[in-house]
Amino acid sequence: METVRTRLVAPTASAIDEAALLLRAGGLVAFPTETVYGLGANALDAAAVDAIFAAKGRPGDNPLIVHVGQTEQAWGFCDWNETAQRLAQTYWPGPLTLVLPKKTMVPDNVTAGLNTVALRMPDHPVALALLQKSQLALAAPSANRSGRPSPTTAQHVLDDLQGLIPLIIDGGPCRVGVESTVVDLSSQIPLLLRPGAVTPEEICAVAGTCRVADSVMRPLRADETAPSPGMRHRHYAPQARLSLVRGQEKAVIQSICRLYDQSPSAAIFAFSGHVPQYGGRRVFDLGRDPRQAAQRLFSLLRQADGEGVERIFCETASEEGLGLALMNRLARAASFDFIDA
Ligand code: TXA
Ligand code: MG
Numbered sequence: 001m002e003t004v005r006t007r008l009v010a011p012t013a014s015a016i017d018e019a020a021l022l023l024r025a026g027g028l029v030a031f032p033t034e035t036v037y038g039l040g041a042n043a044l045d046a047a048a049v050d051a052i053f054a055a056k057g058r059p060g061d062n063p064l065i066v067h068v069g070q071t072e073q074a075w076g077f078c079d080w081n082e083t084a085q086r087l088a089q090t091y092w093p094g095p096l097t098l099v100l101p102k103k104t105m106v107p108d109n110v111t112a113g114l115n116t117v118a119l120r121m122p123d124h125p126v127a128l129a130l131l132q133k134s135q136l137a138l139a140a141p142s143a144n145r146s147g148r149p150s151p152t153t154a155q156h157v158l159d160d161l162q163g164l165i166p167l168i169i170d171g172g173p174c175r176v177g178v179e180s181t182v183v184d185l186s187s188q189i190p191l192l193l194r195p196g197a198v199t200p201e202e203i204c205a206v207a208g209t210c211r212v213a214d215s216v217m218r219p220l221r222a223d224e225t226a227p228s229p230g231m232r233h234r235h236y237a238p239q240a241r242l243s244l245v246r247g248q249e250k251a252v253i254q255s256i257c258r259l260y261d262q263s264p265s266a267a268i269f270a271f272s273g274h275v276p277q278y279g280g281r282r283v284f285d286l287g288r289d290p291r292q293a294a295q296r297l298f299s300l301l302r303q304a305d306g307e308g309v310e311r312i313f314c315e316t317a318s319e320e321g322l323g324l325a326l327m328n329r330l331a332r333a334a335s336f337d338f339i340d341a
Pocket of ligand 2: 141142150
């Protein structure tokens with residue numbers, strides 16, 4: 001692929017204007033959302049969408065999310081329904097993606113040939129300004145090279161995509177830090193395919209009922225079709241080998257210390273309250289609670305790689321609320337390597 005000069009710019013009005021023009025001309029722009037940075041292109045321009053797959057090195061069988069600036073814009077892309085309307089009314093703009101039967105106008109590469117399309121309205125002033133200015137719907141996956149942790153700062157995007165895309169708008173660190181909740185509304189009962197900041201409890205409360213795909217917390221078998229294709233691909237993986245240590249608090253800390261002491265170039269991912277108990281060992285602070293840990297996780301994985309860490313031992317959290325999203329990303333980054341303390 002030809003190299004291009006990549007510019008990282010502040011989110012000024014003129015930067016938004018320039019980005020909107022670039023998008024309207026079929027180009028790619030990386031922009032901040034409340035979850036992670038996205039790599040956007042005109043969702044109705046199949047060639048522009050192809051360029052996203054090329055820049056990311058993304059497998060063509062992994063569909064993209066279409067970002068809209070207004071709920072009514074989504075209606076043109078899918079067969080909207082009552083549950084979608086209720087969920088959008090409650091959670092849009094916000095970290096919730098809805099999967100619905102697609103209309104024929106949606107290019108096949110956006111949906112990877114599926115008969116459904118994923119839609120969301122991001123809750124970030126820069127993303128919303130870009131959608132508004134360009135008057136486009138934007139197909140936008142996370143702006144990382146495929147297989148790398150999702151980018152939660154503009155610098156992460158630059159680290160992965162320098163020379164591959166022309167423009168990155170810097171909106172500072174992302175507030176949520178893990179990707180949106182994905183819910184399939186194309187059959188009777190809403191099915192949560194990917195956990196995020198909007199929790200299963202919240203979706204059930206608005207939709208009346210919902211189920212969590214059991215693939216959320218276990219590896220797929222080789223012969224199994226993924227309900228959400230993204231779940232099949234190796235994801236979020238750091239270069240270091242990551243293990244998740246679970247059990248009673250005290251036993252976990254003891255186990256992690258023992259494992260760490262036996263491993264060269266190791267690091268520990270621990271919640272703030274436990275950090276002092278690891279003595280002088282090399283600890284990355286996950287923060288106070290699952291919410292902070294979710295916000296920091298991808299950044300810490302990248303930092304560990306940057307510092308040449310080869311082995312990571314990480315504490316776990318309960319799978320309640322936002323904990324499910326955190327544990328889903330951690331389990332995948334660890335290739336489901338759990339150690340019982
Ligand atoms: O928070 C987010 O959702 C971020 C920001 C940029 O908006 N985007 C994001 O996109 O995470 P991406 O491409 O990294 O993840 C999209 C996920 C994948 O797991 C994909 O398989 C799933 O959504 N997906 C997309 N279309 C789908 C469909 N029609 N049916 C089932 N899953 C779908
Ligand atoms: Mg992604």
